[in-house]
Structure formats: C-alpha cells, structure tokens
Amino acid sequence: MCYEGALEKLRARGLKVNPERFLAEFDRMSRIGWVEGYGMNRLALSENHVAIRMDLMEQLKALGAKVKVDEAGNIIAELGEQGEAIAVGSHLDSVPGGGRFDGAYGVIAGLEVLRTIKESNVRLRHRLVLIDFNNEEGSRWSPPLLGSGLSCGVYTRDFVYSRVDRNGVRFEDALRNTGFMGSPENNISCNPPRFYVELHIEQGPELYSKGYDIGIPQGIVGIRVVELAFRGSQDHASSPLWARRDALTGLVIVKNKLEEYALERVDKLRVTIGRVNVEPNVANVVPGEVRFTVDIRSYDPNIIDETVKYIVENGEDVARRRGLDFEHRDLWYIERTLFDTQVVKTIEEACEEFEFKCLKTWSWAGHDAQNMARVSRTGMIFIPSVNGRSHSKDEYSGDEDLVKGLLTLLNVILALDSS
Amino acid sequence: MCYEGALEKLRARGLKVNPERFLAEFDRMSRIGWVEGYGMNRLALSENHVAIRMDLMEQLKALGAKVKVDEAGNIIAELGEQGEAIAVGSHLDSVPGGGRFDGAYGVIAGLEVLRTIKESNVRLRHRLVLIDFNNEEGSRWSPPLLGSGLSCGVYTRDFVYSRVDRNGVRFEDALRNTGFMGSPENNISCNPPRFYVELHIEQGPELYSKGYDIGIPQGIVGIRVVELAFRGSQDHASSPLWARRDALTGLVIVKNKLEEYALERVDKLRVTIGRVNVEPNVANVVPGEVRFTVDIRSYDPNIIDETVKYIVENGEDVARRRGLDFEHRDLWYIERTLFDTQVVKTIEEACEEFEFKCLKTWSWAGHDAQNMARVSRTGMIFIPSVNGRSHSKDEYSGDEDLVKGLLTLLNVILALDSS
Numbered sequence: 001m002c003y004e005g006a007l008e009k010l011r012a013r014g015l016k017v018n019p020e021r022f023l024a025e026f027d028r029m030s031r032i033g034w035v036e037g038y039g040m041n042r043l044a045l046s047e048n049h050v051a052i053r054m055d056l057m058e059q060l061k062a063l064g065a066k067v068k069v070d071e072a073g074n075i076i077a078e079l080g081e082q083g084e085a086i087a088v089g090s091h092l093d094s095v096p097g098g099g100r101f102d103g104a105y106g107v108i109a110g111l112e113v114l115r116t117i118k119e120s121n122v123r124l125r126h127r128l129v130l131i132d133f134n135n136e137e138g139s140r141w142s143p144p145l146l147g148s149g150l151s152c153g154v155y156t157r158d159f160v161y162s163r164v165d166r167n168g169v170r171f172e173d174a175l176r177n178t179g180f181m182g183s184p185e186n187n188i189s190c191n192p193p194r195f196y197v198e199l200h201i202e203q204g205p206e207l208y209s210k211g212y213d214i215g216i217p218q219g220i221v222g223i224r225v226v227e228l229a230f231r232g233s234q235d236h237a238s239s240p241l242w243a244r245r246d247a248l249t250g251l252v253i254v255k256n257k258l259e260e261y262a263l264e265r266v267d268k269l270r271v272t273i274g275r276v277n278v279e280p281n282v283a284n285v286v287p288g289e290v291r292f293t294v295d296i297r298s299y300d301p302n303i304i305d306e307t308v309k310y311i312v313e314n315g316e317d318v319a320r321r322r323g324l325d326f327e328h329r330d331l332w333y334i335e336r337t338l339f340d341t342q343v344v345k346t347i348e349e350a351c352e353e354f355e356f357k358c359l360k361t362w363s364w365a366g367h368d369a370q371n372m373a374r375v376s377r378t379g380m381i382f383i384p385s386v387n388g389r390s391h392s393k394d395e396y397s398g399d400e401d402l403v404k405g406l407l408t409l410l411n412v413i414l415a416l417d418s419s
Numbered sequence: 420m421c422y423e424g425a426l427e428k429l430r431a432r433g434l435k436v437n438p439e440r441f442l443a444e445f446d447r448m449s450r451i452g453w454v455e456g457y458g459m460n461r462l463a464l465s466e467n468h469v470a471i472r473m474d475l476m477e478q479l480k481a482l483g484a485k486v487k488v489d490e491a492g493n494i495i496a497e498l499g500e501q502g503e504a505i506a507v508g509s510h511l512d513s514v515p516g517g518g519r520f521d522g523a524y525g526v527i528a529g530l531e532v533l534r535t536i537k538e539s540n541v542r543l544r545h546r547l548v549l550i551d552f553n554n555e556e557g558s559r560w561s562p563p564l565l566g567s568g569l570s571c572g573v574y575t576r577d578f579v580y581s582r583v584d585r586n587g588v589r590f591e592d593a594l595r596n597t598g599f600m601g602s603p604e605n606n607i608s609c610n611p612p613r614f615y616v617e618l619h620i621e622q623g624p625e626l627y628s629k630g631y632d633i634g635i636p637q638g639i640v641g642i643r644v645v646e647l648a649f650r651g652s653q654d655h656a657s658s659p660l661w662a663r664r665d666a667l668t669g670l671v672i673v674k675n676k677l678e679e680y681a682l683e684r685v686d687k688l689r690v691t692i693g694r695v696n697v698e699p700n701v702a703n704v705v706p707g708e709v710r711f712t713v714d715i716r717s718y719d720p721n722i723i724d725e726t727v728k729y730i731v732e733n734g735e736d737v738a739r740r741r742g743l744d745f746e747h748r749d750l751w752y753i754e755r756t757l758f759d760t761q762v763v764k765t766i767e768e769a770c771e772e773f774e775f776k777c778l779k780t781w782s783w784a785g786h787d788a789q790n791m792a793r794v795s796r797t798g799m800i801f802i803p804s805v806n807g808r809s810h811s812k813d814e815y816s817g818d819e820d821l822v823k824g825l826l827t828l829l830n831v832i833l834a835l836d837s838s
Contacts, residue, residue, distance in 0.1 A: 095699065095701060095703075095704055096699045096701065097653060097698075097699050097707075102655075137703075138702075138703070139701050142702075144703070203655045203657050203658070204655075204657055204658055204659065204662070205658070205659065205662045206659075221657075225702050225703075233808065233811060233813065234516060234810060234811040234812075234813075235807070235808060235809060235810060235811055236521075236622045236623075236784055236809040236810040236811075237689065237691035237693060237714040237716065237784075237810075238622050238623055238640075238689060238716060238782070238783030238784035238809075239622070239623055239624070239689070239783075239807055239809070240623065240624065240625075240685065240689060240783075240807075241678075241681055241682055241685055241689065241690075242685060243623070243624045243806075243807045246691075248674065248692055248695070249674075249678070251671075252670075252671045252674045252675055255667065255668075255671045256671055256675065259660075259668070262660055263660055266659065266660055266661060270656065270657060270658070270659060270660065271660075272656035272665075272702075272703065272704075272705055273667055273706075274656060274697075274700070274701055274702045274703055274704050274705065274706060275697070275700050275701060275702045276667070276695060276697045276700065276706075277700075278693075278694070278695045279516075280514065280515045280516050281693070281694050281695065281696075282514055282515065282558050282693055282694060283557075283561075283644050283691075283693045283694045283712040283714050283750070284514075284556075284557065284563070284644075284691070284693055284714050284785075284810070285514055285691075285693050285810045286691050286693065286810075287692075287693060287695075288516070288811065293702040295656040295702050295703050297656065297657060331702070363657075364657030364658075364659075365655055365656075365657035366703075387662075388654070388658055388659075388662050389652065389654060390654060390655040390657075390658070391653060391654060391655040391656075391703070391704045391705075392652060392653040392654060392655075392707065393653075394652070
C-alpha cells in the first residue's frame with residue numbers, strides 16, 4: 001500500500017490509526033439507505049437519513065463525546081473540555097439516487113478521527129468537534145446548505161423553517177417530527193470553532209484523470225441558479241405547425257446556445273439544465289409551458305453575470321421569434337468562497353510530508369465549508385472520484401484514496417492544533 | 420343572424436328548433452368541471468366527469484329515452500322502438516386544462532337533437548341514439564378512444580380493463596367505483612347503428628382562418644405515438660462539460676431535427692413532443708435519463724413510417740455521437756380512417772341546402788368516429804375553432820357556429836332517415 005509511510009509517521013506520534021476498522025465502518029454505515037440499482041435513498045430527514053444519524057449519535061456517545069443538536073438539526077459532537085475548537089465534518093443526506101461517498105465520507109472519517117484521537121490518548125490543545133450538517137444537498141428543501149446556513153448565521157430562522165418540500169412538508173415540522181429540533185444556543189455562530197476542515201470526494205474527474213492523491217481547493221466557485229419559463233399555447237397535437245406556439249422550443253433553443261457558450265469557456269464555467277417541467281405533459285398536447293433551471297458555476301463572478309445576461313438575452317430573443325412569453329428569476333446565488341490561506345498551506349504541507357501528490361484546485365460543488373468559512377478559518381481536502389462520477393449510484397472512490405484522505409485529515413488536525 | 424334561413428327550413432318540416440335553449444344548456448353543462456384560469460378539469464371518470472354524466476342521464480330519462488351503459492362505461496340512450504338506428508354522440512371527458520367545447524359540444528348538441536325530435540313529434544323511420552363515449556382523450560388511461568374501442572370490438576376487454584392511470588388505478592376498478600360498469604350486451608358491436616354522425620369542433624385553424632362555416636372530413640389521419648428514451652450519466656452539476664453524458668442533449672437534438680423535417684412537409688405531417696420526463700429532475704444534477712413521446716400524424720401512412728424511421732435514425736445518431744443509450748417503442752398506432760362516402764355527401768348537401776359554406780378536409784385529431792366507422796356508416800361535422808385553439812382553456816367557438824353545427828346535424832339526420 002502506498003500510504004505505509006504516512007501510517008508510520010502518524011503512529012510514531014502516538015496515534016493508533018486503524019485503516020481497516022475505518023474502511024469496515026465506512027462500508028457498513030454508507031450502506032444505510034442504499035438501494036441496489038437505484039443508488040442512495042437518503043433525502044434529508046427521511047427515514048434512512050434519521051437511521052444513519054441515530055447510528056452516528058450512538059457511536060459518538062459511546063466514545064464519550066458530548067452530542068448536541070442546534071436549531072437547524074445539525075449534530076455537533078465535542079471531545080475535550082477546554083480551549084478553542086478544531087472542527088471536522090460534512091453531511092449524511094443525499095440526492096435521490098446518489099452515491100455512498102458524497103458527504104458520508106467526511107462524517108464517517110470525522111468519527112474515525114475522534115475515535116483515533118480518543119483511543120490514542122493524544123492530548124490536543126483544542127477541543128475536537130464533529131459536525132454532521134442537515135439538508136446539505138437541497139434536494140428535499142431548497143436551497144442547499146440549509147443546515148450550515150442557519151447555524152452559521154447566513155440564513156434567518158424564518159427563511160429556513162418555512163422551506164417546503166415537494167409534498168408540502170415544512171422544514172420546521174420535519175425537524176420536530178424526527179426529533180432533530182435542537183436549541184439556538186447550540187448554533188455554530190454562538191461559539192464558532194477556530195478551524196474547520198472538511199474532507200470530501202472531489203465530485204469531478206480532475207484528480208482521478210491526472211493521477212493526484214489529494215486536491216486542495218483554494219475556495220468554492222460561485223453558484224447561481226436561475227429558473228426560466230416559456231409560455232406558449234397549449235394546443236391539440238392535431239394543430240398545424242405554423243399555428244403553434246410550442247413552449248418546448250424555448251428550452252431546446254436555449255439549451256443549444258448555452259452548450260456552445262459553455263464549451264467556449266470550458267475551464268472557467270459549468271452550466272447545467274437539471275430540472276425540466278412541461279405542462280400539461282400529455283402526449284397529444286403541444287406544451288403550453290416549460291419551466292427549467294440553469295445552474296451556473298464559475299470562480300469568476302463576472303463570468304457568472306455575463307452568462308446569466310447571455311441566457312436572458314437568448315430567452316427574450318427566442319420568445320420574440322417564437323411568439324412565446326418568457327420569464328426568469330433567480331432561485332439562489334451563492335457567492336464564491338475563498339478558503340483560509342493558512343489552512344490551505346497546512347493541508348499542502350501535510351500532503352508533502354506524506355509524499356501524497358496534491359493539486360491546488362477549486363471546488364466546483366457547493367459545500368457546508370462555504371458557510372463555515374464565514375465564522376471559522378476553513379479549508380477542504382478532496383480525494384479522487386473515479387471517472388469524476390458523483391450524484392450518481394456509480395460514484396466511487398477506492399479504499400486507498402479513502403484512507404489517504406483520512407490520514408491527511410489527521411495530519412492536518414495535528415498541525416493546526418500546534419499552530 | 421346568418422342561420423335564419425336554415426331555421427325556417429327546419430321549422431317548415433315541423434321541427435321545433437330552439438337555438439337559445441340549446442346555447443343556455445350548452446353553457447350550463449359545459450361549465451361542470453371548469454376551473455377559472457386553469458381550464459377544464461374533467462378527466463375520464465373523475466368526480467366532475469361523473470357529475471356531468473349524471474346530469475346528462477337525468478335529462479335523457481326525463482325525455483323518455485332508454486338509457487343503457489355498456490361494458491366500457493359508454494352511455495347509450497335510445498328514442499324510438501323499432502327500425503335501424505341513427506346515432507349521434509361524442510365524449511364528455513377532457514384533457515387536463517382543456518376547453519369547454521371538445522367533445523361536450525357533440526354530446527350536448529346530440530341531447531338537443533333528441534329533445535327537438537321528441538318535442539316536435541316528428542316520426543323517424545330509424546331509432547335515434549345518443550352515445551356518450553368514455554375515456555376518449557386518453558389523458559387518464561392510455562390509449563385514447565378506449566370506450567369506443569371496446570364497445571366497437573377494436574380492443575379486447577382484458578386490454579381495456581387492465582389499463583392503469585398515473586396513480587395506479589385500473590380502468591375496470593374505476594368503472595365499478597363510479598357506477599359505470601355496464602353490460603356486454605349493450606356494446607355497440609352487438610347491435611351497431613346504421614349511421615353514426617359526430618358533431619365536433621375542428622380543433623384546428625383551417626375553417627376559422629379561411630372563413631368556412633362547416634368542415635366535412637373525408638376521414639381521420641393516422642396517428643402513431645412513439646416513446647424515445649436517452650440514458651446518459653447522472654452527474655453532479657460541478658462536473659466539467661467534457662466529462663458529461665447529458666441525456667437532455669438527446670431530446671434537444673431530436674426536437675430540433677424533427678421541427679425542420681416537419682416544416683418541410685407542413686401540409687402532410689404534424690409532429691408533437693408533448694410529454695417529457697427528466698430523471699432525477701433536480702437543479703444540480705445532470706439529467707441521467709430523458710424520456711419523451713413523439714406524436715406523428717398524417718393522412719398518408721407512408722409519411723408516418725418515413726417519419727418514424729427518420730426519428731429513430733436520428734436518435735441512434737445522437738446517441739452514438741453523445742455517448743448515450745437510446746431506446747424507442749411504439750405506444751400506439753391508430754391507422755387512417757376513411758368515412759362513408761354517402762354520409763359525407765349527405766353532410767355536403769345539408770350544408771348546401773342551408774347555404775353554409777363548407778370545406779372538405781381531414782380530421783387531424785382522433786375521434787370515436789374512427790372506431791364507429793368499423794361497425795356503422797360514419798361521418799363527422801366540424802365547426803370552426805377560433806384561432807384553431809384546442810386542448811387549451813382558450814378553446815372557443817362562437818354561438819352562431821355552435822348553432823350552425825346543430826342545425827346541420829339535424830338536417831343530416833332527417834336526410835339519412837329518409838335514405
């Protein structure tokens with residue numbers, strides 16, 4: 001194995017690192033909610049999400065950690081009595097049909113970090129905190145990062161509690177009904193950790209395809225999601241083409257233009273049309289309305305703004321040429337986040353010490369780390385995703401990479417603790 | 420009013436025609452299930468559909484008609500004791516968000532025909548029959564024309580009864596639960612009428628835009644509906660464009676090509692992509708699957724076959740170029756129907772007598788008349804649809820046109836009765 005040197009170095013510092021135990025535990029926990037052929041079925045506060053969180057809390061309590069829940073339903077577990085805190089964590093909720101690694105890897109590795117430090121009787125100068133954020137994905141309640149957003153003071157309680165899922169269930173009611181309604185005094189913003197380090201799969205192909213062990217994002221790209229709607233006229237499929245105002249043509253033309261536009265900016269921009277709703281969605285009726293989302297990502301805020309402008313101009317142009325009505329609105333805009341330069345440097349040095357090949361990069365996906373970056377000195381550690389697959393049942397990271405990420409995280413915590 | 424001459428001619432033959440009563444009754448009945456701002460909410464065997472059918476049956480019974488229900492839940496009402504039958508009719512179910520005229524016009528005008536003949540004490544040589552067909556639209560249970568299909572012996576009972584709606588409700592169970600499970604001996608195929616004439620709105624812009632009063636279809640175009648599916652890879656919206664296999668591109672390219680293709684054959688062909696389902700349909704996930712229907716209509720069966728071939732070739736080409744999986748299947752194929760030449764001629768003569776400007780045309784929409792044409796000598800009468808709008812809340816036909824259609828239908832029945 002190519003992490004033997006790293007293992008030895010950590011063991012020399014008194015850490016009883018146990019990669020096999022971690023891999024077994026990851027395998028067991030990350031299968032809660034797994035459906036063969038479909039992928040992960042662990043939407044926020046669903047039955048399976050509650051099940052894995054109960055499992056986590058039991059293990060944390062058995063470790064002697066103090067386990068609290070804040071008013072967003074985030075689980076916050078602490079080891080140690082005094083000093084400032086170093087926090088690790090991620091999330092256990094999933095997108096529908098997602099993978100076993102996204103989020104769960106960071107939480108289960110964080111649990112292993114607490115267990116290793118506790119069992120090794122290593123005394124840290126900082127308290128050690130594990131955070132399991134609630135509703136990170138935004139698949140059940142939009143926008144994403146609701147849990148960290150409320151706890152870090154980005155979103156108001158009223159905004160977060162009033163979010164409604166597709167079945168009309170309010171976030172607040174789901175917190176109460178699942179037993180995850182905690183106290184506002186446990187919110188992270190009341191007592192933020194000094195450092196926050198989140199370990200996560202890359203969710204992109206860069207590390208895997210270029211042969212890196214570890215990715216170190218300098219920050220998280222800005223993400224803006226706009227919703228476009230074209231309204232035409234809901235006609236019978238017998239109507240002649242010249243008499244139609246087919247709303248679906250709006251989607252087709254915008255998608256076509258946008259693909260070309262994004263390919264010209266392939267290193268700087270990513271766009272996705274992910275949600276499409278057609279009304280009335282019946283085979284023999286010309287679509288009267290098409291409503292769809294465009295997810296726009298870039299580390300350059302100007303590129304995001306220019307892209308939205310391009311989309312809106314094109315939408316208006318299509319609408320004019322095709323006799324459609326057009327409207328657009330922002331669903332959410334999460335600005336670019338820059339991570340703490342000292343934390344980024346510490347991760348780099350930790351990798352160098354272990355001779356892990358690391359790449360400075362950007363995170364193209366949103367993470368709770370971006371909300372944590374507002375209250376704590378924050379950084380992230382990425383491991384390779386095979387073929388870059390994520391939000392998919394085919395999401396995969398190999399055991400060696402899972403362990404390398406865990407060892408890097410341990411090394412970073414030790415370095416930050418003595419900083 | 421421009422139908423005074425026609426009125427006089429009918430009254431001279433002893434018919435107590437009452438256009439005002441008909442318009443008032445049409446207005447009242449056609450509002451059952453109407454939702455302001457949405458349109459018609461009268462899916463087959465829904466609460467509103469049952470309500471309008473109960474209303475119809477009460478009125479038919481009050482007229483002294485013998486009211487029966489067949490094993491497809493079609494309502495069949497008879498006036499007169501002996502002789503062969505002349506039947507009129509249409510359907511009262513609607514597409515979601517449809518108009519007040521499609522189907523309902525033919526049934527309510529048929530009711531007025533029975534009422535007028537009964538009250539006028541005009542003795543016909545034929546029995547007079549009104550048929551209200553069940554599940555014509557196919558919006559709740561696919562395929563369309565289920566009611567006439569079973570009753571006329573086109574579909575088997577097993578096939579029709581096992582149809583399932585989006586909520587998993589079987590057609591057979593809905594028949595039982597709504598009280599519309601009738602007897603097989605009432606099926607039209609057991610005792611078909613000699614003639615069947617269906618009065619309907621055109622659902623296209625031809626009559627309205629060219630200033631005709633009445634359209635006389637020579638037949639109904641063939642309708643083939645295929646379902647296409649592209650499967651790519653369900654990736655996170657953070658993935659770079661070059662690493663994606665976005666299923667939505669399949670829809671976009673096929674729709675684009677198809678529009679061009681259909682515009683080159685605009686008088687002979689109509690194609691519609693009406694139903695689109697994207698999986699997992701979440702803003703921050705690249706679509707892993709797109710499944711959609713293409714509705715293809717032409718009076719020339721060769722054009723339909725060539726179009727399907729074109730679509731499949733294009734689908735395969737897109738799939739190959741974009742690394743997608745592609746599959747296609749026929750959902751249904753209803754072949755072209757030719758109407759009875761004597762009935763078509765009788766309608767033409769009835770219009771000429773009334774000095775109604777009429778146009779020989781094709782029906783681009785499917786109608787129960789195509790199943791009736793297999794057992795009875797059949798024809799249809801169209802009235803103009805304003806701007807050709809149909810399957811839409813904006814579907815509209817003016818009062819004068821509604822009355823002209825009714826008077827033409829009465830005249831045709833008298834002519835067929837003496838033929």
